[in-house]
Amino acid sequence: MKIIYNTVLYASLLVFTVLWLSSYTHHSAIGIDHDQQVESGVLHYYYRLNWTGHGSVWVGYGSHQTSANPNRKLEKLDPASALLKPVKPLPDSATVWNRLGFWYINSAKPTPIFWVGVPSWIPILLPLFLILLGKHRKRSGGLSEGSL
Known part of the structure; x- marks a missing residue:
């Protein structure tokens, strides 16, 4: 399930980035x-x-x-x-x-x-935030009661 979630996040980041860059001319x-x-x-x-x-x-x-x-x-x-x-x-x-x-x-x-x-660059922030949040949680070992 995590692979699908990450694939969707990276795909949406790619699509939103392409649409952002093209949104000034097309x-x-x-x-x-x-x-x-x-x-x-x-x-x-x-x-x-x-x-x-x-x-x-x-x-x-x-x-x-x-x-x-x-x-x-x-x-x-x-x-x-x-x-x-x-x-x-x-x-x-x-x-x-x-x-x-x-x-x-x-x-x-x-x-x-x-x-x-x-x-048009604002929609990029949501998948980027979720990707960075996932990487941070992976590095820190997830959320613990003390980190809330």
Whole structure:
């Protein structure tokens, strides 16, 4: 079990590092799409973990509404991804905090949208911390009552 745990940690560190380094020039994302019938048509939701191409990683969802099409079946759950796609430029309205990688977007109109963004190097810290913690515990022989 420990081998699987360590493999997952090192693999996530590698993936997060590659996505971090590419996040300044390319867009990558993983998530799911979901369609919902509403009175005036179809509301398409998309939930994403999104490396934007501007040095930040966003977590959240967006949506857009279209008119109902009887020939198109609603997608209840549709996996979605993008890897190393070209990037659109930042809007001129981007603040200094946005340019540093920090974002917060929350709006209900015209359609629901919610995003929280942090600099793309921050996700690397979690697997790195867990790897270093495991190495420290291995060196010190694990936790003892006196070390708490």
